[in-house]
Structure formats: C-alpha cells, structure tokens
Amino acid sequence: MRKDFAVIGLGRFGGSICKELSEKGMHVLAIDSDEAKVNEYKNIAYHSVVLDATDEDALKEIGITNFDHVIVAIGENIQASILTAVILTDLDIKRITVKAQNDYHDKILNRIGVHHVVHPERDMGKRLAHSFISNNILEYLELSNEYSIVEVIAGKKMIGKTLISLDVRAKFGCNIVAIKSGTEIDVSPEADKPLKEGDILIIIGADYDINRFEKAYI
Numbered sequence: 199m200r201k202d203f204a205v206i207g208l209g210r211f212g213g214s215i216c217k218e219l220s221e222k223g224m225h226v227l228a229i230d231s232d233e234a235k236v237n238e239y240k241n242i243a244y245h246s247v248v249l250d251a252t253d254e255d256a257l258k259e260i261g262i263t264n265f266d267h268v269i270v271a272i273g274e275n276i277q278a279s280i281l282t283a284v285i286l287t288d289l290d291i292k293r294i295t296v297k298a299q300n301d302y303h304d305k306i307l308n309r310i311g312v313h314h315v316v317h318p319e320r321d322m323g324k325r326l327a328h329s330f331i332s333n334n335i336l337e338y339l340e341l342s343n344e345y346s347i348v349e350v351i352a353g354k355k356m357i358g359k360t361l362i363s364l365d366v367r368a369k370f371g372c373n374i375v376a377i378k379s380g381t382e383i384d385v386s387p388e389a390d391k392p393l394k395e396g397d398i399l400i401i402i403g404a405d406y407d408i409n410r411f412e413k414a415y416i
C-alpha cells in the first residue's frame with residue numbers, strides 16, 4: 199500500500215527526506231514558504247506548493263489531513279516549527295515527525311503530542327564520534343539511553359575463533375545478531391562457525407557490555 203507524505207521545510211534535512219522518499223516511489227508533497235526552494239523540488243516531488251505552514255487555513259486548503267505522514271523540517275525558526283506542530287496535532291494527522299533544534303524544542307514538541315521528534319545533527323554527531331574512536335566501529339545506532347546496535351570489524355583476536363569459544367553472550371551479555379562476510383550476510387550466525395578476517399559483526403546489547411566486548415576483542 200502506498201503512503202502519502204508531506205514534507206514541510208526543504209532545507210538540507212527536509213530536502214533529503216523528500217528526495218529519498220520520491221526515489222523510493224512514494225508520493226511526496228514538498229512544502230516551503232520560499233518559492234525558490236519549492237522550485238528546486240518541482241521535478242523531484244510528486245506535488246510541490248509554496249505556503250506558510252503556520253497558516254492553518256492554507257494547510258487545510260491543500261488537504262493536509264489526507265496525508266499519512268507529515269514531516270516538519272523547519273529548522274532555525276523554532277517558533278514556526280512549534281506553531282506548525284500545534285496545528286498538525288490539532289488536525290489529528292495520523293503520523294507527525296518533527297525535527298528538533300535543541301532539548302527545549304524537543305520538550306515542547308513532546309508536550310504538544312508530536313509522535314516522533316528527531317535530532318538528525320545530534321544523532322549523526324554521536325554516530326560519527328563512535329566511528330572515530332576506533333577504525334573498527336563502522337556503525338552505531340542508539341536504541342535507548344542504555345542499549346545500542348553496533349557494527350564492528352572482527353578484531354585480530356577473534357579470527358579463527360567461534361562464537362562458542364569467545365562465549366560472547368555469557369561473558370559479555372551481548373548478542374551477535376548477524377555476521378557479514380563480503381557481500382553475504384548471515385542473520386542467525388551459527389555459534390560453531392569460525393570467524394574470518396574482514397567479517398563484520400552486528401552486535402546488540404547494553405552500551406556497558408558492548409564496550410567491555412570491544413575492549414576485549416576489537
């Protein structure tokens with residue numbers, strides 16, 4: 199089933215969401231108060247329109263309530279972002295995602311009842327920082343304050359060893375959910391298969407436990 203999206207604010211973040219969704223065949227309505235921005239997305243998005251999202255009547259007029267998911271990517275103008283979020287939550291839009299600029303903005307958006315508040319710059323910074331700590335950490339995804347998923351290149355000490363002999367779950371409390379070897383990915387890795395050089399492990403667990411595991415083997 200196709201979903202209809204509306205993206206409000208075509209900066210780098212909103213613009214990239216709009217492009218990606220459109221490339222995946224989704225119908226996207228691209229909205230910005232700046233006509234030049236809207237023109238940039240004319241040939242990318244399914245529809246595009248110039249409007250001020252803090253104008254409730256203008257949003258109603260374009261039938262914003264018919265959209266399955268509305269993404270608000272207004273950045274610098276926090277007031278406009280909050281006003282837009284209030285209008286959208288009042289209209290009972292099925293799914294609303296708003297980009298937050300800082301923690302106060304986040305707090306207000308949550309209080310208003312926005313379903314999904316995102317912090318792309320902060321999260322990307324965190325992910326990159328983890329990848330800078332060690333050349334072996336390829337990806338880092340925070341699941342909660344305590345839990346994460348990381349993608350790491352198997353350390354030298356692990357090559358030739360099996361998950362059983364490394365005893366990862368019992369010793370470190372984390373789970374290796376998948377192992378990538380070249381272009382292949384094994385999503386429920388056998389515990390008695392020796393690891394090869396260049397294997398990439400996808401590990402899920404508490405940050406504390408993942409850290410202990412990395413210190414020991416990566």
Ligand code: ATP
Nearest residue numbers: 207208209210211230231232250251272273274278
């Ligand atoms: P990014 O970092 O994603 O590039 P940003 O966080 O710097 O963006 P801005 O450039 O301030 O955010 O805003 C993103 C877009 O939102 C801009 O193109 C701007 O014209 C648009 N915008 C701002 N206010 C409104 C509004 N009231 N209605 C519609 N669009 C708006």
Ligand code: ATP
Nearest residue numbers: 361362363365366367368369372373374375387389
């Ligand atoms: P457990 O009681 O810990 O679940 P098990 O009875 O399932 O172990 P095996 O599957 O043979 O026994 O695994 C033995 C040990 O190998 C586990 O205790 C664990 O430490 C480690 N292990 C096996 N598979 C994984 C995995 N996917 N991720 C992390 N560790 C694993």
Ligand code: CA
Nearest residue numbers: 209273274319
């Ligand atoms: Ca920005």
